[in-house]
Amino acid sequence: MSTISKRLRSLTAMGAIGTTVALVLAGCGARAGDEAAAGGTSAAPSCVDTSGSAVKLGFLNSLTGGMAISEKTVSNVLHMAADEINAGGGILGKKIEYVQEDGATDWPTFAEKTEKLLTQDCVAAIFGGWTSSSRKAVKPVVEKHNGLFFYPVQYEGLESSPNIYYTGATTNQQIIPAMDFLKAQGVKRLFLAGSDYVFPRTANAIIKLYAAKLGIEIVGEEYVPLDKDDWTSQVAKIVAAKPDFIFNTINGSSNVGFVKAYYDAGLKAETTPIISVSIAEEEAPAMGHEVTGQYASWNYFQSLKTPTNPKFIESWKAYPNSSGVTSDPMEAAYISLYLYKALVEAAGSFDVDAVNAAAKKNAITFDAPEGKVTLDGENHHISKPGHIGKINSSNQFDIVWASDKFIEPDPYLEGYDWFPADIRKQLVDAAG
Amino acid sequence: MTDASLVVTDLRVEFSGFVAVGGVSFDAHPGEVRFLIGPNGAGKTTCIDAITGLAKGTGSARLGEKELLGKQVHKIVRLGVGRTFQTASVFDELTVLQNLDIAAGRHRSALSLLRTRRGVDPSIEQALEETGLAGELTTPAGILSHGQKQWLEIAMLLVQDAKVLLLDEPVAGMSQDERTATGELLRRIAAKRIVLVVEHDMDFMRRYATRVTVLHQGKVLSQGTVADVQADPKVQEVYLGTADAIAVGTPNRKED
Amino acid sequence: MDALIAPLLNGSAQGALLLLAALGLSLTFGQMGVINMAHGEFLMIGAFAAYLVQQVITASNLSIPVALPVAFVVAGLFGLLLEVTIIQWMYRRPLDTLLVTVGVGLILQQAALQIFPSQGVPVEKPGWLDGQLNILGYEWPLRQLFTILLASVCVAALSAWLKYTSFGRRIRATVQNRDLAETSGISTRTIDRLTFFTGSGLAGVAGVAASLIGGTNSQMGAQYIIPAFLVVAAGGIGQLKGTIIAAWAVGVALSYFAYWTTGSLAQVLAFILVIVFLQLRPQGLFTVRTRSLA
């Protein structure tokens, strides 16, 4: 090796290191404690341009990978809602021009795409997501850029953000009604079965607290990884525990395996029924007749008799790419776009701060297929009716229970004395 | 240490019940070109495998005072035992120089391994001279001729400073000229080392062997000089049916 | 008693499903050295085939018995197509077949997602599988017994085929010495294709069994591929009896771990168990005298 190249080598290495150090030092921005001085936490000015005849919105769901199974429908119904709104004249007279992005079942991709939608495509708001992981990935990004994100799926609550609107149920609108229903059914022994991730774990933590108050004994708790279908071992434990009812927080395809193993083991809806919070009209057909007679807790069912529901079902059935049935997450996604329209029109502007201010000032409502929902301007959730449905042989739900009024959203369960105040305080503090 | 000999005593190798080598004893000394011959399945290569740790054998194989059996392959090599394979196995992607450099390199410290090679080791130059590969220094080994690959292998053994060279069919597939050159090379390097050759080529054996061991069905059939062995009626009996094969040699034939 | 019997029986059924998934691999991976990461997707194809059969034959009592051979042939044909178009060029590069088939798997998954309802489709269990068998006080689901029977039949058929038919003998000859087999007049091309067809077809049969246990959707194959490979590796390459024992052991271990710990931890522990086992016995349970891979 010649000395020239040796020198060249060390020169390059030193050059590279030197450049890096110099650039890094030059690039130093705000340090902890002087955010205000550097404007660290206030976002760069928004690049959203609504001066033309259109407004750009971002749609973000997993169209590929494992979650595409569920999320594709949400994405399709958003397109339908956009088409409807456009046909009706748009928002503030501006046509919706949507940018569809694929989260690819990869949470960092959700973060990346959110940033892209906000800073490259300059969308006024983003709609979509499904898993809590995707929402948690999006949250810091929309907060950083002061964007808006509309999240359409029931979730574990204990969260709020000035930049997120939640149109799915929080726990007191789905889990707690389900527990009230169980209490009314005289359930004494409850078994908890869930997928091993955040929503079921959190939901079950809340269920256990409430069950203690209601005097329902939790006779067992089992989790299986989200991507595993085989529930035989766990169902054997359920059989041994002899519960009156099973509270099912399993998500996705694993539900099919659970119901099959349940049925195989000789458990029946007549003796040991299941109440689910993730099986809707979309999921039920994939489980065949074995899921007939089981219960689900949702706010919306296709079988609901409300003034606006028939039109919603009809439009969806006529929509290309339609799956033919409507379900709660779809309906919540449908609401989200209309809610945004109502918010913007109340604010008279697409500006995020103006929209948030309008949310606080007015009681924004929308005649949703589940009924007339009202937005809570403080916690950005909506009021919802609680419903329990029983799956019939055509995979539709017969409504067997309904809450007497719309349930106000309470993500931090502040209205429930059995929820320990110290946990709430710590959670709120941590959210910061 | 130059007078250390390779002494194999009652070597046995079994493969799940099948006795490939059943109690073979022989020795090899510096200065001689020792041949191991025998028909198919006689256990010749297996003997080498056992000595080099590739196959598990019982009995004894000593180099000087050191027992070889039971040691790991690379540890046996470090005691000075080197071998070649039936088909030349050199590093095709690397140049002749790189091949030899690796062979010469096992004494190097870990740190020096991380440095780039500068210049050519004297031992490598010497080996290149010896094997006539000096002109091919930067040729990728993959495009060498068959004979050259075999020589490169031998050169690698030389730079690795092997005291014992176990050569498995070194002239298989070689032209007559290459065989002669290889034979001369073996004679030269045997002067200071132990050279043990497994071979089918009887003609080559006759020309270059100093002593011969004939194996048959895992056992020693006969031992001695070329003339002794050829005169042995047992050997003639065994080889009767396969006389043609022995006379012609069967290059590129798989054994066992 | 129940605490010991239930996991044993459940685990045996889980092992039988693993065995079904691994059986095809033990042919394509064990005998041919091809690392087919799309094997899970062939399993998925078998499950979808069962669904399609049920659309034609609506009586599920009959449709599942019909679906088994159909799934075998359909998945087998997909395998054959893969062999002819891609794998046949790669026999000298076993490790690369792994990556190529990862690509094939990705494409098949996405295609299934777009062709079928994204939530998946139902495959109905035949009525004669409803019910349980009381074994030492444990009500053992008949469906599990069916999985074990199906696996046993497949193993018996496969080993008889390998042992007693001339095709089977040729496969074994080709595996043991490809060059020699070729010179003895065996068309190794035909053998390769047939082996791959059979191996993939077995994945299809496993798919029917899997469709009775879990969901039938685009993602279903992914959960079987790694465990199936681990089973084949732990059993010893090209060793049917090793694969059987390994599958059973992994199934039972999974089941006991799930009984004692949680479902997630059971998966982790079972994986670690196999990995440690393979560290101790890199050649698997049974060693065969053949060329080692790569």
Added chain:
Amino acid sequence: MTKPRTTGPKPWISLSGIGVFAVLLLAVAPLVLTDHWLNNLGKYCCWAIAAVGIGLAWGRGGMLVMGQGVFFALGAYSMAMHLTLETAGDRIPGFMVLYDPLAPLPMFWEPFRSAGFTLLAIVLLPVVMAGILGYALFKRRVKGAYFAILTQALAVALATLISSTIRETGGDTGLSDFKYFFGFVLNDPANKVMVFLIAAGLLIVCLLAVWQLYRSRFGELLVATRDAEERVRFLGYDPANVKLVAFVVSALMASIAGAMFVPIVGIITPAEIGAAASILMIAGVAFGGRASLFGPALGAMAVGWGQSSLGSTWPEGWTYILGLLFIVVILFLPNGLSSLPSRFPGRTRPKPDVPPTPAIAAAELEEVRA
């Protein structure tokens, strides 16, 4: 197995290549790219760092490492735990509270309060773990498909474990929402540029490291081990040690990649560890050219870019393209795009596809018997 080309261009060409690359990344990119694309480029740089390590282990060392997600996770979670604690201050991180509000921080979190310990962990954890794992596997001569599948199984097991330990690791949702990076406010665009520059700088350092490794005697020995492990053994080396070094270095690079991924992307979840993520890392390496110096890094960046841009315009199509990429590249261009120039007529190359040397196959046959 096709033996990838290893006799590369003259050293100074590679070196000036790295120089040009460094200038493009460190000086040009921050000037011409928007914040969003710079951040994306930072993410690609992380993948590229991991890819450089995979190139070393797989391209040069023949070890198909399909579980780099494990080491990626070690670095990423070390960093994420530190950033989470930095953000939470004296409080216990929010996600831990619900399950057991009174329990203290899990023991293994405590040391990650220290920045020094975190940096040390990012370097030492993968080295120790890869060292133990590699020693156990290589000494037992676990290789080829076995090695690939075992490493993949490890990645899957770790991802499952993390998903199920919600209080300890954040579970499936992972760790996110970091406010500070060693005292710097992460939301400040200037600091984001700094984080990018660190990632890009580390990529350059990794490239320089493998550049030196490839031209060193060790690099030659590694290639020799890849092509004929038994032969190397018969030269008196223990191939296990040679492979171990490459494996450990590649694990270290994966860990560094993971550690930088966290402040750039702002979230780490088990999805980045499991089978799919580990395979995606391989895709880039295969695409670019496993044994070349720049191939893995450029390939990984290309795949990352493809996912960002094509994945936007035609998501379903991107999956098909990715699948086809695997098939076409591996089938027709086993040495990736970097081997394209030598495929053109006029440039000669020794036989592209060399079948395994029979002697070695025979030797391995014997090895199985023994």
